[in-house]
Amino acid sequence: NAGVTQTPKFQVLKTGQSMTLQCAQDMNHEYMSWYRQDPGMGLRLIHYSVGAGITDQGEVPNGYNVSRSTTEDFPLRLLSAAPSQTSVYFCASRLKREIWEQYFGPGTRLTVT
Amino acid sequence: AQSVTQPDIHITVSEGASLELRCNYSYGATPYLFWYVQSPGQGLQLLLKYFSGDTLVQGIKGFEAEFKRSQSSFNLRKPSVHWSDAAEYFCAVGAGTGGFKTIFGAGTRLFVKA
Numbered sequence: 001n002a003g004v005t006q007t008p009k010f011q012v013l014k015t016g017q018s019m020t021l022q023c024a025q026d027m028n029h030e031y032m033s034w035y036r037q038d039p040g041m042g043l044r045l046i047h048y049s050v051g052a053g054i055t056d057q058g059e060v061p062n063g064y065n066v067s068r069s070t071t072e073d074f075p076l077r078l079l080s081a082a083p084s085q086t087s088v089y090f091c092a093s094r095l096k097r098e099i100w101e102q103y104f105g106p107g108t109r110l111t112v113t
Numbered sequence: 114a115q116s117v118t119q120p121d122i123h124i125t126v127s128e129g130a131s132l133e134l135r136c137n138y139s140y141g142a143t144p145y146l147f148w149y150v151q152s153p154g155q156g157l158q159l160l161l162k163y164f165s166g167d168t169l170v171q172g173i174k175g176f177e178a179e180f181k182r183s184q185s186s187f188n189l190r191k192p193s194v195h196w197s198d199a200a201e202y203f204c205a206v207g208a209g210t211g212g213f214k215t216i217f218g219a220g221t222r223l224f225v226k227a
Contacts, residue, residue, distance in 0.1 A: 041219055042217040042220050058214065092157075097213035098213065100162060100213075102159065104158070105156050107154075
């Protein structure tokens with residue numbers, strides 16, 4: 001099993017550009033989520049999904065879109081990048097919402113200039 | 114609203130010394146509590162979890178944590194720290210309603226000196 005994979009590892013964007021952060025898991029997990037990590041703020045939940053076709057907002061959803069067309073993939077789209085979106089982004093998955101142990105990807109470091 | 118507070122931004126301990134990282138939570142019902150560790154440049158790894166039962170829980174890498182309901186605390190401990198324990202540690206609470214979300218504290222960075 002590869003676990004949770006994320007691409008790219010690093011990305012630099014200009015303000016206003018769009019991009020998609022990729023996340024995939026091969027553990028047949030129902031529940032997937034995206035977090036951003038900023039110094040002194042821990043991890044904050046952006047969006048999550050309890051299964052294919054079902055997504056919902058977390059704490060800080062503005063400026064981000066998600067979709068879940070398959071169990072394996074949960075991409076995060078930045079529609080118009082802003083410097084405030086400079087952060088490290090982590091994707092995580094777990095078997096189902098009632099099973100709390102999460103598996104994290106290695107992260108994507110995004111810089112918006 | 115649920116929240117997690119880790120009062121110490123960073124802690125430095127000598128190798129071989131004991132360690133305690135503090136965590137306080139705010140949650141109306143019985144919480145699901147977690148400690149995660151993040152090594153530099155890596156994702157988070159689960160150290161241990163508390164759901165119910167014995168309030169002292171054992172985790173990986175020799176860590177343990179004690180749930181104290183009266184103090185709303187879930188402190189992480191290790192009797193003898195190794196240089197490889199240097200990392201950032203996150204306490205988290207699971208909100209078992211709605212989206213079953215996990216709320217993380219801001220983290221405590223552990224430095225280990227020789």
